[in-house]
Amino acid sequence: MPCRDGGPELDEQHGSQPWQLRNKLVLATRVACSILTYLEDRCEWSDEYLRQVVNEETADWWIAHKVADAQRIEALKASAKAKLTPEEREVLGL
Numbered sequence: 090m091p092c093r094d095g096g097p098e099l100d101e102q103h104g105s106q107p108w109q110l111r112n113k114l115v116l117a118t119r120v121a122c123s124i125l126t127y128l129e130d131r132c133e134w135s136d137e138y139l140r141q142v143v144n145e146e147t148a149d150w151w152i153a154h155k156v157a158d159a160q161r162i163e164a165l166k167a168s169a170k171a172k173l174t175p176e177e178r179e180v181l182g183l
Contacts (some may be wrong), residue, residue: 125139
C-alpha cells in the first residue's frame, strides 16, 4: 500500500498527546488510502467518478494525496539511484 512505502510511521511514544494525535492522523490516512486505493483499482473508479460519489473535500484530499505519494516515491527512487555506482546503474539498465 502506498502509505506503508516510506510514509509516516506510527510513533512509539504514546505518553504525550501530540504523538497520540499524530498516530491517529497517520492511521486515518492509511485507512482512507487503503479504501480509496481499493475502489480505484478494483472497481475502476476514476477521479471524475469519485467526485460524483464522495464529498468534494474527500475527492480533493484523495487527488492531492495521490500526487504527494507519487512525488514522494519519485524522490525515494532518485535518492536510491544517486547512491548507485556507475557500474551498478549500467547493470540495472538505468
